[in-house]
Amino acid sequence: MTSSALPLGRVLIIAGSDSGGGAGIQADLKTVLALGGYGATAITAVTVQNTLGVTGVHPIPIDIVQAQARAVLSDIGADAIKTGMLGDVAMVEAVAALLDEAQAIPAVIDPVMVAKGGAALLPDDAIAAVRSLMIPRAALLTPNTPEAAALTGLSVESLDDQRRAGEALLQLGARAVLMKGGHVSGDRVVDLLMTPTGDTIFETDRQETRHTHGTGCTLASACATGLAQGLELSTAVAQAWAYVQEAMASAPGLGQGHGPLDHGWTLRG
16 A cells, blocks of 8 residues: 555544554554654543553643644644544534634544443543534544444444444434444454445455454544545545554554554555
């Protein structure tokens, strides 16, 4: 995979930090760089975590988060925005306002709710805020099946369920939805890109590995990079999907729990 012929692509990432480097801002920046883009950040929280889980969260004051984003947008600019961990209702409201200030820039919304190790990253009262404020502002929404279930109230345990939940999320205002199927049981993993004009299926054999920390952050940031570089949505998602599959396959095997991906595989080949 090479992105040398593509425009640089500036991605503003609004998300939390992962001290272990496998997810969050760290994974986002690695991904954007690996795909030939330029990443800038507005950090919403500092987390204490490694491959075994999250043991602490320190929210960044909302005015500082907004100031970070505005500093980037007013000078460097952005061709796409990616959001990740937001933390609470007030942060969701603040980030929605930032997206309104940058309406011309497509936003990839990763509705982060639970860390890989099981720690809650979004309280229940903020889910409604994500539903009402973030989904309608999404050029692309990238939920896994538990997140889609929480946002729609629907059970999501099969491909048909993925499609029903995706349709519900489109009706809530998302312009496109990438329904990730990694939590659906079976030997094959099916991700479903849904738009009002049609669906695209991405399917592969399930990789039997514990090294899946940060896959959601990585996929969303890869999608955002492709959009920032001017790719059509389906092409951007296909590039991102292939990138994540190889990053999982070549994971370095770090940590005792859910280990990180190999974000830099594109730079060594």
